[in-house]
Amino acid sequence: MTIATATAPQTLFEKIWERHKIVERDDGQTLLYIDRHLIHDGSRHAFEVLAERGLKLRRPERTFATPDHYVPTASRDVSTIADPEARGMVESIALNAAKHGVIIFDLGDPRQGIVHVVGPEQGLTQPGLTLVCGDSHTSTHGALGALAFGIGASEVGHVLATQSLWQQKPRTLRIAVEGRLPQGVFAKDIILAIIAKIGAAGAVGHAIEYAGSAIRSLGMEGRLTVCNMSIEAGGRAGMIAPDDTTFAYVAGRPYAPKGKEWDKALAYWRQLPSDPGARFDREVTLAAGELSPMVTWGTSPEHAAPISGRVPDPAQAPDAETRAGWSQALAYMGLKPGTPLEHIAIDRVFIGSCTNSRIEDLRAAAKVVAGKKAVVPAWAVPGSGLVKAQAEAEGLDRVFKAAGFEWREAGCSMCVGMNGDLVAAGERCASTSNRNFAGRQGKGARTHLLSPAMAAAAALSGRLSDVRKLLAGGS
Amino acid sequence: MEKFQRVQATAVPIDSANVDTDQIIPARFLRKPRKAGTALFLFHDLRFNDDGSEKASFVLNRPAFRGARILVAERNFGCGSSRENAVYALYDYGFRAVIAPSFGDIFYNNCFKNGLLPIVLPAAAAAALRAALNAKPGAQVTVDLAAQRVVGPDGTRLSFEIDPFRKHCLLEGVDEIGFTLGFDKEITAFEKNLT
Numbered sequence: 001m002t003i004a005t006a007t008a009p010q011t012l013f014e015k016i017w018e019r020h021k022i023v024e025r026d027d028g029q030t031l032l033y034i035d036r037h038l039i040h041d042g043s044r045h046a047f048e049v050l051a052e053r054g055l056k057l058r059r060p061e062r063t064f065a066t067p068d069h070y071v072p073t074a075s076r077d078v079s080t081i082a083d084p085e086a087r088g089m090v091e092s093i094a095l096n097a098a099k100h101g102v103i104i105f106d107l108g109d110p111r112q113g114i115v116h117v118v119g120p121e122q123g124l125t126q127p128g129l130t131l132v133c134g135d136s137h138t139s140t141h142g143a144l145g146a147l148a149f150g151i152g153a154s155e156v157g158h159v160l161a162t163q164s165l166w167q168q169k170p171r172t173l174r175i176a177v178e179g180r181l182p183q184g185v186f187a188k189d190i191i192l193a194i195i196a197k198i199g200a201a202g203a204v205g206h207a208i209e210y211a212g213s214a215i216r217s218l219g220m221e222g223r224l225t226v227c228n229m230s231i232e233a234g235g236r237a238g239m240i241a242p243d244d245t246t247f248a249y250v251a252g253r254p255y256a257p258k259g260k261e262w263d264k265a266l267a268y269w270r271q272l273p274s275d276p277g278a279r280f281d282r283e284v285t286l287a288a289g290e291l292s293p294m295v296t297w298g299t300s301p302e303h304a305a306p307i308s309g310r311v312p313d314p315a316q317a318p319d320a321e322t323r324a325g326w327s328q329a330l331a332y333m334g335l336k337p338g339t340p341l342e343h344i345a346i347d348r349v350f351i352g353s354c355t356n357s358r359i360e361d362l363r364a365a366a367k368v369v370a371g372k373k374a375v376v377p378a379w380a381v382p383g384s385g386l387v388k389a390q391a392e393a394e395g396l397d398r399v400f401k402a403a404g405f406e407w408r409e410a411g412c413s414m415c416v417g418m419n420g421d422l423v424a425a426g427e428r429c430a431s432t433s434n435r436n437f438a439g440r441q442g443k444g445a446r447t448h449l450l451s452p453a454m455a456a457a458a459a460l461s462g463r464l465s466d467v468r469k470l471l472a473g474g475s
Numbered sequence: 476m477e478k479f480q481r482v483q484a485t486a487v488p489i490d491s492a493n494v495d496t497d498q499i500i501p502a503r504f505l506r507k508p509r510k511a512g513t514a515l516f517l518f519h520d521l522r523f524n525d526d527g528s529e530k531a532s533f534v535l536n537r538p539a540f541r542g543a544r545i546l547v548a549e550r551n552f553g554c555g556s557s558r559e560n561a562v563y564a565l566y567d568y569g570f571r572a573v574i575a576p577s578f579g580d581i582f583y584n585n586c587f588k589n590g591l592l593p594i595v596l597p598a599a600a601a602a603a604l605r606a607a608l609n610a611k612p613g614a615q616v617t618v619d620l621a622a623q624r625v626v627g628p629d630g631t632r633l634s635f636e637i638d639p640f641r642k643h644c645l646l647e648g649v650d651e652i653g654f655t656l657g658f659d660k661e662i663t664a665f666e667k668n669l670t
Binding site: 053085417 | 491502589640655
């Protein structure tokens with residue numbers, strides 16, 4: 001596999017796009033080949049699409065399944081799912097996988113977990129691949145230099161049947177974060193700051209490439225966090241050029257290439273980063289040194305501010321539309337303009353989700369809570385059975401439990417509450433998840449998004465807190 | 476998929492930006508099969524009180540907007556989750572076109588697979604249309620896909636852009652999977668070149 005010498009410098013996105021074109025129509029639509037298709041327990045409708053047409057799955061060996069949205073996190077026993085419809089969702093993915101010969105990491109298999117944690121962990125996600133999944137956070141996988149994006153149920157059915165998708169080529173947006181991150185500032189803070197800057201629709205119609213020294217300095221877990229929330233800025237895909245950090249992460253994973261195949265793959269992957277002088281449709285730059293720990297105060301991820309800030313005053317909004325949005329958000333969140341963010345008391349803490357449930361996330365949170373006590377109910381929900389096992393091998397489960405946290409089984413859990421892990425109406429949750437939408441964690445629930453370290457700090461104080469103060473005075 | 480017909484109907488304005496698919500259909504309804512009915516779940520928590528009664532203040536519940544088949548929204552409508560149920564709920568309720576300055580990309584794609592036409596209009600034009608509908612509740616709007624034209628309550632004609640292939644698929648009710656299976660030779664040839 002080599003990339004033909006192009007006359008013009010190309011971006012990472014363009015290299016992968018060009019490599020996967022099957023048919024290009026004059027009217028702008030391209031039939032794109034899909035290398036990997038990840039499916040989960042929300043994929044039932046797509047299999048019905050196949051069944052209705054009497055179609056087979058075209059490439060079962062390119063399709064991988066794991067249940068995550070509806071799985072219980074108190075146990076691994078499907079029979080404990082009280083709601084028969086929810087239980088049916090978990091059971092149907094296993095039945096469909098068996099029927100179509102798809103490899104499944106099912107409940108009870110230590111490899112089960114949130115699909116966006118499992119893909120990279122198993123080595124299914126690799127540089128240069130096209131990867132889709134019927135979930136908007138599929139942008140996560142772009143952290144390894146893949147072109148990965150979320151699709152709807154009809155498109156899932158289309159990929160099952162044809163291993164391809166009709167796509168309009170998106171524009172490209174380069175977001176460069178340059179410089180060194182201050183202490184206490186993490187990948188989550190970078191992406192929340194980006195969304196606050198460009199807005200929740202800032203990257204609509206664009207594939208994002210994150211670049212710059214601060215992005216390159218992130219480990220793979222941090223990169224996955226950044227790319228995960230691309231969709232919260234409106235971008236279906238977010239990607240990072242593969243480098244030695246990426247290659248070291250992929251090497252040796254179960255589905256990674258081995259031996260000569262590895263050498264060949266590596267040679268290809270090294271050609272993928274955007275060429276010097278490659279043109280992007282838009283460019284945005286942030287200075288890492290100016291970033292602070294971030295929290296959200298409203299009902300859109302763009303409602304994010306440094307922890308040292310205050311709840312904004314709608315009267316000072318730049319325009320009428322923003323004013324209306326802020327007022328609505330503050331009414332839902334039960335917050336008064338001008339309140340210092342550090343004065344906001346919280347009722348519970350959730351550490352988990354496809355954004356922040358990996359080993360580095362758990363380590364960062366455990367470091368903050370070690371030897372201390374949470375003063376509100378707090379959960380730590382690992383992203384996969386393997387993350388859980390590694391955390392336990394490192395003793396992190398004991399750190400969390402000693403601090404009063406619940407240590408749960410892997411799944412999407414309280415990020416979206418489909419499995420019944422809900423935040424009660426009116427309750428305020430400091431959450432490491434990705435969406436603070438009204439009702440996201442439960443009807444009437446109020447969500448404040450933040451990093452795992454910040455969530456840990458909030459658990460200890462019972463309010464939104466600046467983790468830098470704890471880290472500075474920490475033992 | 477049913478062929479898309481010209482729509483002349485009551486249009487309802489939704490003035491908030493960033494209406495996410497969690498608002499359009501809350502997560503707890505996603506496990507329900509579509510054939511059991513999704514119209515009742517549309518905007519559920521904005522539309523209904525805890526006891527199941529309607530919230531009189533929500534725009535869809537106002538008498539003048541009953542039977543609306545066109546929705547005029549603000550920036551980034553349908554952002555967030557990829558749940559196609561958001562489109563099912565809008566369609567099953569009776570909507571055939573959604574107009575906004577911008578859409579969540581996945582929602583926008585999902586619309587075309589289900590016979591719902593998403594129309595992008597400039598922010599000022601969409602705002603003017605919402606203002607006209609707020610000023611005259613129950614006013615009719617016409618959406619003509621073949622002519623790529625929206626006609627406002629006062630007769631204002633607004634043209635819109637749309638991908639020609641998608642336009643064709645909507646107007647003809649093309650089954651996309653069936654269409655793509657016609658490219659089996661090309662897909663197979665592509666796969667042979669993969670290593």
